Amino acid sequence: xxxxxxxxxxxxxxxxxxxxxxxxxxxxxxxxxxxxxxxxxxxxxxxxxxxxxxxxxxxxxxxxxxxxxxxxxxxxxxxxxxxxxxxxxxxxxxxxxxxxxxxxxxxxxxxxxxxxxxxxxxxxxxxxxxxxxxxxxxxxxxxxxxxxxxxxxxxxxxxxxxxxxxxxxxxxxxxxxx
Amino acid sequence: xxxxxxxxxxxxxxxxxxxxxxxxxxxxxxxxxxxxxxxxxxxxxxxxxxxxxxxxxxxxxxxxxxxxxxxxxxxxxxx
Numbered sequence: 081x082x083x084x085x086x087x088x089x090x091x092x093x094x095x096x097x098x099x100x101x102x103x104x105x106x107x108x109x110x111x112x113x114x115x116x117x118x119x120x121x122x123x124x125x126x127x128x129x130x131x132x133x134x135x136x137x138x139x140x141x142x143x144x145x146x147x148x149x150x151x152x153x154x155x156x157x158x159x160x161x162x163x164x165x166x167x168x169x170x171x172x173x174x175x176x177x178x179x180x181x182x183x184x185x186x187x188x189x190x191x192x193x194x195x196x197x198x199x200x201x202x203x204x205x206x207x208x209x210x211x212x213x214x215x216x217x218x219x220x221x222x223x224x225x226x227x228x229x230x231x232x233x234x235x236x237x238x239x240x241x242x243x244x245x246x247x248x249x250x251x252x253x254x255x256x257x258x
Numbered sequence: 259x260x261x262x263x264x265x266x267x268x269x270x271x272x273x274x275x276x277x278x279x280x281x282x283x284x285x286x287x288x289x290x291x292x293x294x295x296x297x298x299x300x301x302x303x304x305x306x307x308x309x310x311x312x313x314x315x316x317x318x319x320x321x322x323x324x325x326x327x328x329x330x331x332x333x334x335x336x337x
Contacts (some may be wrong), residue, residue, distance in 0.1 A: 128283035130315040156266040197274045
């Protein structure tokens with residue numbers, strides 16, 4: 081007599097099983113220009129496919145989210161040095177190969193414009209518009225002396241820990257590391 | 259029917275992956291279920307990407323036409 085209830089309980093279990101959701105969780109570890117482009121193409125593409133998309137920025141990836149227009153005061157010496165050495169935002173990233181002291185990334189950006197490939201500015205704007213969620217690793221930010229106030233204004237951007245990523249990754253059908 | 263009664267044309271000529279499907283996925287929810295839009299693309303990847311997109315999102319590719327480098331894809335919103 082409780083068959084219906086049992087069926088709905090089984091259905092609920094099926095929906096909650098790992099990997100059941102149309103969801104993509106990606107760790108964005110790299111601060112290389114080429115890998116950032118790949119990450120954002122996959123993220124916006126997945127969102128277009130109707131998937132929920134979670135990006136978790138850690139280590140070198142976090143500097144991609146720095147806003148070149150924002151300045152933060154009161155950092156200690158090491159943090160200031162890190163801040164000086166790390167790229168200020170996604171438009172200052174370098175290629176992982178063939179960088180040739182800046183010529184490589186300049187050339188790729190020129191080619192992207194010429195061939196009408198979306199820039200990181202456009203890709204991040206599309207990601208934001210489609211609800212791609214960005215989490216930033218709190219520990220990485222702390223380690224590198226990057227403050228929340230110097231990150232870009234991206235809708236819903238949050239700084240979190242690894243447990244948040246793992247709980248999202250656990251229910252995702254696709255998990256990637258870039 | 260020549261144009262499948264497409265209610266509008268989305269001109270994405272020149273755009274590269276992933277922008278044709280990114281923009282299409284933002285436009286399709288604006289039309290009514292059952293209506294058709296025509297997408298213009300010059301990205302050869304669109305020939306495979308649009309059917310994959312439609313399959314995953316539950317929409318329908320009514321017809322794909324190639325006219326030289328121009329690809330015309332008719333998309334019906336199914337849900």
